[in-house]
Amino acid sequence: MIMSKLVIAEKPSMGKTIASVLGADKRQDGFCEGNGYVVTWCFGFLSEFSEPEAYDEKYGKWRFDDLPIRPDVWQYTVMRDKKQQLDRIAALANRSDVTELVNACDAGREGERIFRNVYALIHCSKPVSRLWISSMEDEAIRRGFDDLKPGSDYDNLSFAADCRAKADWLVGINATRLFSVLYHRTLNVGRVMSPTLALIVQREAEIDGFKAEPFYTVNLDFGDYRAASEKLKAKETAEEVLRKCEGQAAVVRSVEQKEKTEKAPALYDLTTLQRDANRILGFTAQQTLDYVQALYEKKRCTYPRTDSRYLTDDMVSTVPAIALSASLICNLSIPSPYITGPICNSKKVSDHHAIVPTTGSTKVGLDELPAGELEILKLIARRVLVSLSEAHRYLETTVVMDCGGSTFTAKGKQVLSPGWRQYEKPEDNSSALPDISEGMELPFVDAALKEGKTTPPKRYTEDTLLAAMETAGSKEMPEDAERKGLGTPATRAETLEKLVSTGFVERKKNKKSISLVPSHSGISLVTVLPEQLQSPLLTAEWEYRLKEVERGELSPEQFLDGISDMVATLVQTYQPVLGAEVLFPSGRTVVGKCPRCGSDVTESKKGYFCERNDCRFGLWRDNRFLAGKKINLNKKVVSALLKDGRTFISGIYSERTGKNFDADLLMQDDGNKTSFSFEFKRDGKHEAATGRT
Incomplete structure (x- = not known):
């Protein structure tokens, strides 16, 4: 009997790609076989945590007296449309010729959890190896199978994934039922969703409470450039400054020149890619994630769910091939010279390196890609060329002058070396000042009074909210914390979509972008939530502790006990906000x-x-x-x-x-x-x- 390894991928497309590389070319119903391998796949998660009523039928009704709910033994429910595939995997795993399983799900926390859930549900005890790769290219898959790791090396990662999911269930089920029962309407509460909503509500409150104040400046027009006074609160004062300038020449008091350097931005991680795609292309975070995931599965780019913006040191030799692919995708030249040092830094790479095009991304015509995927691939490729470029250098000139007894300032910028900005919006020298020296008298062409108003904070877009989520609570977190902010790059898009789908947040389009605006129910929910569920520190602390679980420094039991205690305290101590009926009108007769x-x-x-x-x-x-x-x-x-x-x-x-x-x-x-x-x-x-x- 020929012995076989059972390879379990996360999705059918990935499983079929792996099967092709391994020579498992005999297609069967739901799996491929050949060359000593049986390759099958999941459809993402095949199971989910059971609903509370599966533990006790009394939980079918939402009652305060039944809270908090914490399962002693966790149960899973297999999704109806995925049961057939789970049964197929179980049958394959139990075959007598299958001696080992290979976990080929995505190389990350959630991919580990998908495989481990399946492994537990099929009651398998055969040994497991782990495929850990950052690219679906053929050569990357071959190298990965030549260097399979023991599955046990990733036990702590599995524990962290399981803890994260159970903690989200405990907080989501208990807090949602608690606030829904107390305020007589469904109020979805989550450990990442709620503080993210609080950020949006707080920004809206700042906008509503903002009072615009007028200010005035006097501008001197010299033809090719202008000089402006400081901002003045009183119009009468500004008019007096303008009157005194009439018929007077300006005398240069000082000229200061500074050469400045802007280093090229690092490569994309998922969050920075989502931010730029929203700002430049108008894509939502979820759309960008969907597009880049599809590109990964089509071997066009590397693993997307990464929080690193660098390549590993051993990838220096592949940088020329990556740069060539990037230039072909964008139809732009490779920077000359280009710098590899700044983009390769193993110390700044965690599970996966930055997102870059694969070296074989142009082997198949780009015209085969859907428009959205192509735009994202071009964005990724352009960032490679940008990151390999020299710094952008320019000379900044500041001229301070006196006129009519008041001080005016003119600023100019002269590009010395375009560097990486040649791939973005090019800059010319139209803002450069002419040769001006101290003591010169400058006759101006015209003087004018300009009125302005202070502006309120801007509403969040997905670009700016992702940035806020990434840094939320970071000042209060330990400096050595590996994960800060709200959620992870892989989950932030889902959080934003859930806020919209539950009706707590609305997308409102204006002239240039789409803003995220809290609904009445979203504002009301934040009003009644206790501080601990609004604060980004809660989820930031969780992510910090989950990293401790990953490193084996904290047991899963300790982590979950802490979550259970927090939930129990919330149920026992929370008091409804008086008068909250005006916040949550029922709409009933x-x-x-x-x-x-x-x-x-x-x-x-x-x-x-x-x-x-x-x-x-x-x-x-x-x-x-x-x-x-x-x-x-x-x-x-x-x-x-x-x-x-x-x-x-x-x-x-x-x-x-x-x-x-x-x-x-x-x-x-x-x-x-x-x-x-x-x-x-x-x-x-x-x-x-x-x-x-």
């Missing part, structure tokens, strides 16, 4: 005023309830006393009871006699309980009755 607090009472499926969160007043449709009398508690009846405390009812059923009678229904409420009674029109002819709820 108002039938009257609450007899206890005066707030609106609205109609819902199960009855009529006070809108105020801390008020317990309610009239249930299935009230036993009224149901026994066959009284229909409709909107008309409830409105009258709330307004007058009484209403006339005809055809009331007598449970004692079996006959019907007419009477006034009276409602009394003592602040804790509501009771009902009847008042008869004719004494003695109908039975009296009372009831309490």
Whole structure:
């Protein structure tokens, strides 16, 4: 019997590419086979954490008394449309000729988790090796299989992935149910989503609270250049400066020249690529991730979910080939000379190096790529040429002059060497100042008063929000923390999309860009969330501790115990915000005023309830006393009871006699309980009755 290795890839396209390289060219239903390999694949995650009701049916209803929820033994639910593939993988793994499994899922935290979940679900105990590559090119795959690592080398990475997922479940399930129950509407809460929403809400508050203040400057026009006064608050002062300048020459007081250097920006990691794609192309973060993932699977670029902007030291020899691919993609020349040193630094590379085009990215025509993918590939390629270029050098000149007793400043810029900026918006020397020396008298052509206003902070775009997420809370984190900010490059796009899909954030298009604006419900949610769920420090601290789990410095149990304690404390100590009913209007029909607090009472499926969160007043449709009398508690009846405390009812059923009678229904409420009674029109002819709820 010929022994085989079972290779499990993350997606079908990747599995088929690996099979082709390994010579497993016999196509079967859901796998490929040959040359001592069986290659199959997942469809991303094949399972997910089970919903709370899978642990206990009581969790099917959202109740405060059931919180917090923490599974003792975690359960998984296989997605219905993926069960067939999981069964296929199990059958392949159990074949007698299969002696070993190879984890060929994406080389990262989530890829590790996808494989480990499958391995656990199929109850496999055969040895595992790990394929760890940053490119889907044939040669990279061959080298990876020549250098397979023991699967156990990545146990800690698996623990960190599992901890991250369980922590997100614990916070998401418990916090979402807690705030939804307390505020009577679905409020999705998440450890990355909520502080990201808080950033957007805070920026909107700064904009709303901003008061524009006017300012004035006096500009002297010398024809080829201009000089401006300092900003003046009073228009009268500016007009006086302008008057004194009339007919006067300007005298140069000082001329200062500084040669400045701008180093070329580093290569792209996922976040900087998403930022530029949003700013330059208008793509959302999720669109960019989808495009670059597709390019990776088509062997056009290297692994996308990276937080590094450098190549490893041993890649110096491949830089010329990468540069050639980049120049062909962009139809631009390679910088001459080009510098490899600054872009190769192994100390700044974690799991994966920066995103670059593969050396074989142009072997197949670029015209085969969809427009979005091609634009992203060109962006990546251009950044390679930029990063290999020399620095941009220029001479900055500052001239200070006096005119009419006031000081004016003129600035100019002269490009000495374009360097890396030749690949971006070229700069000319149109802003350069003429030869000016100290003591010169300069007759100006014209003088004018210019009015301006201070401007509020700008709303976030996906570009600027990604930047804010990347640095949020970093000042409070330890200097040696490997991960700072909100989320990771791989999860930030998903977070933004979830904020939009849940209705907490809206995309609003203006002339040049699309802004992210919080909705009313988003602002309301941030208003009632405690500081710990708004603060970026929570998720930044988690990422720091997850890195400790990856390094084996913190056990998974310690990490999850800390999360469970935090959730339990939140449930036990959180107090609803008084008056929050105005933040979360139900939109239900108002039938009257609450007899206890005066707030609106609205109609819902199960009855009529006070809108105020801390008020317990309610009239249930299935009230036993009224149901026994066959009284229909409709909107008309409830409105009258709330307004007058009484209403006339005809055809009331007598449970004692079996006959019907007419009477006034009276409602009394003592602040804790509501009771009902009847008042008869004719004494003695109908039975009296009372009831309490």
